[in-house]
Amino acid sequence: MSEGKEMSFWGHIGELRGHLIRSILAIVVAAFVIGFNINWIMDHIFFGPTRNDFPTFRVVNHFSRMILGEDSIHLPKDFPVRVQRLYQQFNVMMAVSIFGGIVAAFPYIVWELWRFISPALHPKERKNSIFIINSVWILFMVGVLCGYFLILPFAVNFGVIFKISDIIVPLYDLSDYTTLFLQVILGMGIIFLFPVLIYFLTTLGILTPTFMKTYRRHAIVLIMVVAAIITPADVLSMIMAALPLIILYEFSIMMCAYTHKKIQKAAANLPAVQE
Incomplete structure (x- = not known):
């Protein structure tokens, strides 16, 4: 009997290992694809927010011309970037490839996670878990896009236009820009998973909508710190960065209220079912 349990345990470990290996392979394949196209990706995606024709700047300037009669964003034609170390470009290529591989393979990674846990779920739980699993990768991708199109361009714009003297000639470090790029985009992708965390905490009975509403002001202060x-x-x-997070917090309150109400309803019907 104990041997059967031990075999069952190691069977789960072996199955988990298979899902992890496939997830890692997906990241590696996506990273190799990005690495082989690194020149195009660096020119059009990585350095996209440094150009005046970036979609965010075009939208802002469009409304600026309607209201003010002129463009409000004027980035320099050139974005001078320097390297200070021999393997700096190689290290940046590796970082961008691995990061891009994780982002590109993230939906597949989440799907592998669902494949591992779904056999242990009841049909009703499996149906609900599909919604949660899809929410994870969708929210992550929305956070990544929000960081890329909404936050990074304005961060770059501020860094470029801010000057303390006309004598200073701007020359930007490649690693600094890479750090900013990954910090903003990956940070927003992770933070956008907040509603999923709220869902699990509500399901476990740790969090209630009343608690979230009571401490809304404290949460806004914390959001500003995170931003x-x-x-x-x-x-x-x-x-x-703070505006979408505040909206996300309000959405989390509504989701918490819905989940909490659903749990209370199920608990109220439980005695009747037992009778």
């Missing part, structure tokens, strides 16, 4: 951590020091970038 300041994942963005540079300028106020505009921090505000642009």
Whole structure:
């Protein structure tokens, strides 16, 4: 009997190992694809927010011309980037490839996770878990896109236009820009998973909508702190990061209320079912 349990345990470990290996292979394949196309990706995606024709800047300037009669964002034609170490470009290529591989393979990684846990779930739980699993990768991708199109361009714009003297000639470090890029995008992708965390905490009975509403002001202060951590020091970038997070918090309150009400309803019907 104990041998059967031991075999069952190691069977689960072996199955988990298979899912992890396939997930890692997906990341490696995606990273290799990005690495082989690194020149195009660096020119059009990585350095995209440094150009005036970036979609975010075009939208802002479009409305700026309608209201003010002129463009409000004027980035320099060139974004001079330097390297200071021999293997700096290689290290950046590896970082961008691995990061891009994780982002590209993230939906597949989440799907592998669901494949591992779904056999242990009841049909009703399996149906609900599909919604949660899809929410994980969708929220992560929305966070990544929000960081790329909403926060990073304004952070770059502030860093470029801010000057303390006309004598200073701007020359930007490749590693600094890479750190900013990954920090903003990965940070927003992770933070956008907040509603999923709220769902699990509500399901476990740790969190209630009353608690979230009561401490809303404290949460906003914490959101501003988090926004300041994942963005540079300028106020505009921090505000642009905080706004979607505040909206996300309000959405989390509604989801918490819905989940809490559903749990209470199930608990109220439980005695009747037992009778």
